[in-house]
Amino acid sequence: MLGVGSMGGAILSGLRAPGVQIPKPISVTTKSARSAAEFDGAADVVALASETDPEANRTAVKGAGLVILAVKPWMILDVAREIADALEPGVIVVSVAAGVTCASIEAALPAGVAVVRAMPNTPSLIGRGVTGIAGGSAASEADIDTVKALFETVGSAIVVRESQINDVAAVSGSGPAYLFLYVEEMIAAAKRLGFDEDQARLLAEGTVTGAAELLARSGEDPAQLRRNVTSPKGTTEQAIFVLQDANWGELFDRALAANVRRSEELAAE
Structure with missing residues (x-):
């Protein structure tokens, strides 16, 4: 997970809740060393800070089968370009940013990388989130199902067309x-x-x-x-x-x- 702000933090807290079964540890990146230090001693999280490690994002995605881009919308494409050649074959890249299309993210990544947009909300923090999920052109049904299953660990999830994702954001995201x-x-x-x-x-x-x-x-x-x-x-x-x-x-x-x-x-x- 690249970025652990309010939304990323809510998702991460939900994923770390007792009873949630996903592969761990979860590699996360934060901007500041202070934020990364909050995870010191955690067995289920490896935290890296871009403030002290310029390669933090690239290091975090190595070996990952699923990468969540949880940075601000205007940073998404820069981060995608930054990690593009560090991604594993077959990786699924998930964006939780409003207003950034699958096509624009796909253009910043190697051809064929599956991109999925997810629009969760902050009750994911307590396992009561609602998430809308839409796949890009390279995302298979299996990829979309994988992302749906991930977000179902922190609440409910529905699959929609990408043309509906802004509407999901308006209703449940906000x-x-x-x-x-x-x-x-x-x-x-x-x-x-x-x-x-x-x-x-x-x-x-x-x-x-x-x-x-x-x-x-x-x-x-x-x-x-x-x-x-x-x-x-x-x-x-x-x-x-x-x-x-x-x-x-x-x-x-x-x-x-x-x-x-x-x-x-x-x-x-």
Whole structure:
């Protein structure tokens, strides 16, 4: 794994969780020696820092059957070119970067290298991630299945067309941030009602995590769960009317469109 930022770190933590069965140790590279030192003593990770070892990325990929590019989008192609002649035959290269196409990565690597794009999200950190996977022109069904199996160790995964990967990023990749924003606003609203910080956090965070767990365990459609709470002519119904009057459907359409548009801009850049 080249790069262990917020997304790479979440995936790595999920892969290191007890019970996850993958070949180890995992070779990782970080920018700073300080970040690499955080893995000192770990039996399942070999960490190299590009700050002190200019060959860190090339060293890390030697012997690897699967390489995850988890650096920032604007660094992906430079890193791909850097490691190109150090890759093993038959390697699968996985990019988790938004806006960087399989074709552009393939062009930076030796002909025939399988490139797969994966769009995970940060709940991978606790084994509850959702990942969209799309293969490039050289990726076989077996390659895609291998990547899918890897990400299923940290949650759920679906295979999509590459033309859909930006949509996956808009819905699930960025989705946790939308929920966290909702909780922020619920806390702020509770404080305006007179609750102190601790009370407001307990009310908002406890409600959201409890409701999410109920959704996960019940198997019910979310619309039905909402109806279960919304008694006709009751208090919840009045609040729902206000929220629906704000046209949440159109708001979400605009938010997701803005997200997809930014992915397309990154690709163009």
